[in-house]
Amino acid sequence: MSRNTLRPLTVKMITSLLRVHRKLSSLNPAVGAVCGVRWSSGLNRPPLLSAAPARALMDEQIIIKGRFLPPHCPVTVCAQLHSDDGDLWQSFAHYNTNADGTVNLASDHSVGGSYLGCEPMGLFWGLEPAPGSREGLRLRKKNVETPYVVHMSLLEGHVSQREEQSVELAVATTERWYMAPGVKRKDIRQNGVVGTLFLPPGPGPFPAMLDMWGMGGGLMEYRSALLASRGYAAFSLAYFGHKDLPGPQTTINVGDAYFKSAFQFLQDHHQICANRVGIIGLSFGVYLTLRMAAHIGVKASCLICINGPVGSVLDLVDADGRCTAFEESSQKHWSFDERGYVSFRDISSPGNFNPENKLKLENISCPLMWVVGEDDMSASSIENADVMEETLKASGKAHLFTRLSYPGAGHLIEPPYSPNARLSLWSIKPVKFTIWGGYPAPHAAAQEDAWRKILDFLDTNLRGFGQS
Amino acid sequence: MLEPAGSNQSAQMRCVRMDKKKHCVKLSVQPSRALMDEKFIVLVQNAPPGFQMTIHSLHHSEDGHSWEAFGHYTADATGTVNVSQDHSVGGTYSGVEPMGLLWSLRPVPGSKPHLRFRKMNVQTPMEVTISVYQGHQTVFVDQVQLASVLVERWYMAPGVRRIPVTESNLTATLFLPPGPGPFPGVLDLWGGGGQLVEYRSALLASHGFASLALDYLTPKITLKTGKMVENDYFETAYKFLQQHPQVSGSRIAMMGLSFGTTMTLKMAVYSEVMKLSCAVCISGSHIQPVNATVEEIFIMFDTKSEKTRISEENEVIWHDVVLPVPTDPGMKADVGRLQCPLLLIVGEDDQNWAAPESAQDIKEMMEQAGNSHLLTLLSYANTGHLIEPPYTPHTRASRFKPVGSNELLVVLWGGETVAHSRAQEDAWRKTLAFLRENLYSRKNSAVTFTSHL
Numbered sequence: 001m002s003r004n005t006l007r008p009l010t011v012k013m014i015t016s017l018l019r020v021h022r023k024l025s026s027l028n029p030a031v032g033a034v035c036g037v038r039w040s041s042g043l044n045r046p047p048l049l050s051a052a053p054a055r056a057l058m059d060e061q062i063i064i065k066g067r068f069l070p071p072h073c074p075v076t077v078c079a080q081l082h083s084d085d086g087d088l089w090q091s092f093a094h095y096n097t098n099a100d101g102t103v104n105l106a107s108d109h110s111v112g113g114s115y116l117g118c119e120p121m122g123l124f125w126g127l128e129p130a131p132g133s134r135e136g137l138r139l140r141k142k143n144v145e146t147p148y149v150v151h152m153s154l155l156e157g158h159v160s161q162r163e164e165q166s167v168e169l170a171v172a173t174t175e176r177w178y179m180a181p182g183v184k185r186k187d188i189r190q191n192g193v194v195g196t197l198f199l200p201p202g203p204g205p206f207p208a209m210l211d212m213w214g215m216g217g218g219l220m221e222y223r224s225a226l227l228a229s230r231g232y233a234a235f236s237l238a239y240f241g242h243k244d245l246p247g248p249q250t251t252i253n254v255g256d257a258y259f260k261s262a263f264q265f266l267q268d269h270h271q272i273c274a275n276r277v278g279i280i281g282l283s284f285g286v287y288l289t290l291r292m293a294a295h296i297g298v299k300a301s302c303l304i305c306i307n308g309p310v311g312s313v314l315d316l317v318d319a320d321g322r323c324t325a326f327e328e329s330s331q332k333h334w335s336f337d338e339r340g341y342v343s344f345r346d347i348s349s350p351g352n353f354n355p356e357n358k359l360k361l362e363n364i365s366c367p368l369m370w371v372v373g374e375d376d377m378s379a380s381s382i383e384n385a386d387v388m389e390e391t392l393k394a395s396g397k398a399h400l401f402t403r404l405s406y407p408g409a410g411h412l413i414e415p416p417y418s419p420n421a422r423l424s425l426w427s428i429k430p431v432k433f434t435i436w437g438g439y440p441a442p443h444a445a446a447q448e449d450a451w452r453k454i455l456d457f458l459d460t461n462l463r464g465f466g467q468s
Numbered sequence: 469m470l471e472p473a474g475s476n477q478s479a480q481m482r483c484v485r486m487d488k489k490k491h492c493v494k495l496s497v498q499p500s501r502a503l504m505d506e507k508f509i510v511l512v513q514n515a516p517p518g519f520q521m522t523i524h525s526l527h528h529s530e531d532g533h534s535w536e537a538f539g540h541y542t543a544d545a546t547g548t549v550n551v552s553q554d555h556s557v558g559g560t561y562s563g564v565e566p567m568g569l570l571w572s573l574r575p576v577p578g579s580k581p582h583l584r585f586r587k588m589n590v591q592t593p594m595e596v597t598i599s600v601y602q603g604h605q606t607v608f609v610d611q612v613q614l615a616s617v618l619v620e621r622w623y624m625a626p627g628v629r630r631i632p633v634t635e636s637n638l639t640a641t642l643f644l645p646p647g648p649g650p651f652p653g654v655l656d657l658w659g660g661g662g663q664l665v666e667y668r669s670a671l672l673a674s675h676g677f678a679s680l681a682l683d684y685l686t687p688k689i690t691l692k693t694g695k696m697v698e699n700d701y702f703e704t705a706y707k708f709l710q711q712h713p714q715v716s717g718s719r720i721a722m723m724g725l726s727f728g729t730t731m732t733l734k735m736a737v738y739s740e741v742m743k744l745s746c747a748v749c750i751s752g753s754h755i756q757p758v759n760a761t762v763e764e765i766f767i768m769f770d771t772k773s774e775k776t777r778i779s780e781e782n783e784v785i786w787h788d789v790v791l792p793v794p795t796d797p798g799m800k801a802d803v804g805r806l807q808c809p810l811l812l813i814v815g816e817d818d819q820n821w822a823a824p825e826s827a828q829d830i831k832e833m834m835e836q837a838g839n840s841h842l843l844t845l846l847s848y849a850n851t852g853h854l855i856e857p858p859y860t861p862h863t864r865a866s867r868f869k870p871v872g873s874n875e876l877l878v879v880l881w882g883g884e885t886v887a888h889s890r891a892q893e894d895a896w897r898k899t900l901a902f903l904r905e906n907l908y909s910r911k912n913s914a915v916t917f918t919s920h921l
Contacts, residue, residue: 045908048676054626055501149626151646171647173627181500181595182618201597202495202616205481231494273481463481463492 049077049154049170055147057229058176058222059415059451061120064105066154066170069097075169076113076155077105079123080130084142088130089419091115091123094158103154112158115441123152124176124417125444130161136425136433139418144225145185147175176417178222180229185221192254193262194238194245196221198228199271207276207301207462208233208266210292214283214308215326217241217249223280226415230455232462233272237262239288240326250327255320256296259288263298276462278366280304280454283379283411287312287359290388291321294363302461303364304454306371307381307411310361310388311353341423341433348379350387361388362395369402369457371450373409377437381411404453406446410438416448482614484602486516491547493521495600495615503674504594504621504667505857505896507566510551512600512615515543522559522601523551524608525569527594533583535573535861537561540604558604561886569598570621571889573861577607582878584854584866590670591630593620621859623667625674630666633680636704639687641666642680642712643673649714651678652721652745652907655705659726659752660769662686662871668723671857675900677907678715680705684731684762685871696763702731703741719907723748723899726821726853730756730765733801736808746809746906748899751818751853753826754801754833755790766872783865783880785819793822793829803830804837811844811902813895815851819882823853846898848891852883858893 045068056062066075075097080090094112095103106120114126129137141148152174156167179185182201188194196219200206209232211224217240224234238245239259240252247253267274278301281289286308292298313330314323323329333346346352370388372381385403392401406413410420420443426434438446483492494513502508510523524538539556541549552566561568575583587594599613624630627646633639641664645651654677658665662685669679682705684697710717722744724732729752736747738758756765769789777785794800803810812830814823827845834840848855854863868879883891 045904053499053502055620055622056499151627153647168648171627173625173646175501175626177501180618181593181620182597182616201618202599203482203613207481276481 047154047169049152049172051150051152051172051174054173055175055177057180057226058148058178058417059226061106061417062174063120064123064152064172066095066097066103067101069101069103069154069169071097071099071101073097074156074158075103076157076159076166077103077123077152078155078161079127079150079152081127081148081150083137083139087133087137089127089139090130090161091126091128092159092161093119093122093126113160117441119441119444121417121444121448124150125419125447126440127419134425136423138412138421138424140220141178141222144178144221147177150174150176178225178229183225183228185225188235188265189244190265191261192246192258193265194242195219195262196224196236197269198224198234198236200228200231200233204233204271205273206231206233206271207458208235208269208272208278209458209462210263210266210277210279210300211236212239212279212281212285212288214285215240216283223415227280227458230458232458233266233269235262235266251325252314252323255318255322256291257320259292260296260298263292263300275299276301278302278304278458278462280306281308282306282413283308284312286310286384290359290361290364293366294359294361297363300366302366302457303368304371304457305368305388306413306450307373307376307379308384309348309350309353309379310359310384310391311348311350312357313347313352313354314357315354337435339433341435342426343435344378345376345380348381348384350380350383361391362397364392364400365397367400367402367457367461368392369404369454371413371454372403372405373411373413373438373443373446374405374407375409375437375439375442376411377435378411402457404450406442406450408439408442409446410443411436412438413443413446413450416444416451418447420444420447482612484516484519484614486519491516491519493600493614495598495617497598497617497619500617501593501620501622503625503671504623504859505671507552508619509566510569510598512541512543512549513547515547515549517543517545517547519543519547520603521549521614522603522605523549523556523569524599524601524605524613525573526597526599526608527573529585530587530589533579534576535585536576536608537569537572537574538605538608539565539568559606567859567889567893570596570859571862571892572885582866584863585861586665587623587667588665590623590666593622595620623670623674628670628673630670633708634688636708637687637689638701638705638708639664639683639689640680640705640708641669642678642709643669644678644714645673645676649678650716651676651714652719652903653677653709653712653715654679654903655702655709655720655722656681657684657722657724657728657731659724659728660685660766660870661868668857672903677721677903678709678712680709685727685766696761696766698761699735699739701762702735703739706735706739706742718743719745721746721748721903721907723750724752725750725855726752727766727769729753729823730801731762733803734765736810737801737803737805744808746811746902747806748811748813748902750813750855750895751815751821751823753790753821753823754803754830755794755799755822755826756801758798758801779819779880781865782878783819784877785880787819787822789822791822791825793825800829800833803833804839806834806839806842809842809844809902809906811846811899813846813855813899814848815853815855815883815888815891816847816849817851817882817884817888818853819880820853844898844902846895848887848895850884850887851891852888853881854883855888855892855895857896858889860892862888862892 091114093110115122227234286305540558560572599616664683669681672679729749775788
């Protein structure tokens with residue numbers, strides 16, 4: 001990138017240059033009219049890009065602004081970050097600056113790039129793996145104690161990411177955190193229970209949430225970290241595919257007693273209010289949530305179920321709820337698309353459930369929020385929501401049920417402002433990709449709306465008082 | 469009336485019962501991570517209407533001391549207190565003071581006297597615990613909070629780089645804003661206590677300036693050789709900035725506080741090497757023997773001078789040491805020769821340096837010489853010597869060991885806390901504006917066109 005430094009020009013010379021330039025720009029549509037000027041004659045400051053607050057939580061909206069730019073000129077805002085695994089993710093959007101030489105992502109419209117329209121957080125949920133990346137990536141933070149460091153830049157013209165000729169006008173760095181200051185993270189290996197506990201700052205005691213993910217296994221902490229940052233003690237529970245759990249990592253080797261212990265662990269904790277513990281589950285975590293509330297009989301204050309089944313196809317190995325391997329039990333319900341990608345949706349089709357696993361859903365007696373992504377390709381979300389709703393209605397408990405249903409949203413409805421993975425790598429041996437579903441903009445909107453409603457629901461049911 | 473929320477449980481949520489309703493007070497601070505000079509909003513919600521509460525801040529400093537501040541509030545009809553909008557009716561500050569919980573911090577009861585807050589490690593944030601207590605409290609040792617959050621205050625914005633500099637015998641730290649640059653540069657000097665003090669430079673870099681914090685009284689070369697630096701040390705620092713690939717060589721400013729002002733004016737007026745775009749001089753003076761070495765000037769500020777006064781509380785007042793303002797031109801930097809804009813910041817209650825008197829004389833000299841259009845003078849009533857970036861505790865007197873002395877004295881800096889804190893906020897904002905105006909000025913840079921043309 002070269003910069004030509006010219007001596008100051010008179011207005012006349014600029015005008016004639018513009019005429020030439022307009023002719024040139026009709027050949028090169030990427031360049032705007034007078035917009036080649038970096039520090040225009042009306043300004044005494046170089047362009048500035050700001051993101052405020054510069055250090056924010058992952059679920060916080062921030063305001064991204066460009067200032068001291070020439071008016072009515074094309075600019076591109078870019079973002080990039082490195083995942084914990086070292087993969088580069090990036091996004092960009094095309095704007096035209098306002099008459100006052102500003103661009104404000106909270107109010108202005110993108111006319112091209114990773115997203116369109118007015119999307120204040122589009123640079124974050126619109127992130128994609130950089131060209132040349134490994135296939136089937138999904139952005140998930142493993143280390144929640146460090147932030148994502150996002151490098152943003154403001155480029156001249158409407159360009160795509162890092163074109164060689166693009167002129168960088170300004171840069172900014174912003175940090176996105178899963179843990180608010182003062183949130184404490186504790187590894188829990190107690191009474192056989194494997195998980196990570198997050199405690200909010202302050203004296204407590206706090207209401208709490210037990211947090212479970214799906215058959216991807218392992219121990220995902222980021223949702224719990226955020227819940228703690230919002231004032232709830234939160235416990236990410238491992239139940240499958242974790243080295244500290246008993247047995248082979250390809251089967252679920254824990255049963256009802258395990259989940260009961262996990263819930264009891266929270267109730268017994270001196271910084272947690274025993275009568276204010278709820279459960280949140282996604283995917284297979286929903287089945288576990290319902291099993292705990294309806295079958296094992298833990299006294300949960302509220303339940304949040306995201307895109308999951310009310311039953312299970314997995315064969316129960318023993319009465320304690322231990323299951324056979326996921327792949328063995330479920331393979332007959334897998335479907336493949338023309339690319340060979342697998343959809344797990346039919347596994348959770350209510351007609352396919354193992355009747356031995358049927359839960360007495362009518363036993364549920366606490367408020368229940370059910371989140372559905374209508375483009376869920378990994379679970380039969382709508383059908384299961386219907387079963388749940390009908391069951392509660394039939395037992396006179398419709399007032400307990402709240403459904404949030406999002407067109408265009410996929411399976412992985414997670415805390416907001418992180419990119420959706422429409423599909424991702426499921427298994428390395430043999431290499432398999434699975435389809436989750438969801439389209440970028442509606443999925444992002446679903447995440448934002450659902451999270452806000454989830455937090456309100458928790459505020460009402462874990463902090464508020466149902467009866468005086 | 470603090471009561472448990474449920475019954476027969478071991479751990480109850482800490483709530484307040486009033487009028488047959490239970491209220492669980494919610495406390496939030498936005499943003500929870502911010503720069504040291506950024507405002508925050510402290511919000512209490514869900515309290516009973518009319519509820520009396522104390523909002524309290526607590527900080528454990530690097531040197532092991534505890535600082536606290538607090539305000540007394542009453543919740544409105546919606547059960548809310550917003551520190552940015554509501555009145556504190558008592559505590560360490562009163563009235564509507566959005567940042568009172570920071571600038572009115574003071575050592576907790578029982579602390580050693582004469583402490584000064586200074587963060588020397590700028591790579592970690594200042595952590596402040598903000599809590600809500602029931603009632604209007606003044607003692608917090610055995611109290612239990614209703615709610616509590618932790619707030620981080622940073623000197624370095626994300627992406628700012630900290631680079632220790634040791635080349636050419638310099639003892640310095642360079643702070644660079646994120647990005648390729650080039651950035652305008654600032655040479656940043658503190659005063660007679662010496663050391664390498666980084667926090668102002670770190671903040672300047674967070675605002676887009678490449679800033680070099682320079683230790684010029686206790687650099688390694690002086691500790692090794694026993695000899696104080698000479699003019700060329702500052703010129704070397706200037707050249708380091710000028711030649712740095714990420715610094716705009718033609719846009720460099722110099723900033724000094726206290727003795728740092730003496731040096732800044734010396735260089736700004738007399739150096740043939742340094743071509744400064746502007747200078748900022750805080751709490752200092754132009755009084756110095758012309759053509760003297762740094763050491764000669766330093767010695768001149770004889771801390772045992774008979775003009776030293778002692779206050780009733782045994783605090784050392786060095787205000788009179790340079791007075792009266794000399795009439796001999798050989799004893800003052802010839803500010804009439806300045807060719808760059810000068811921002812002078814003085815506190816009218818400065819007990820350590822005759823800064824206001826010097827400022828007056830500087831103004832007269834520049835008026836006589838015809839370059840007073842370059843001068844901006846900010847003079848703050850009831851403000852002391854240590855005019856620093858805002859929202860940190862004001863220190864009226866503290867223990868101080870000037871370079872070259874073995875005595876740890878208690879030095880009176882001056883200033884009344886409320887006025888001084890307001891002055892810091894105003895002066896910092898104006899300093900940044902002054903730097904931007906003079907370091908981004910059009911006459912110092914060409915209009916550039918891109919290669920698209």
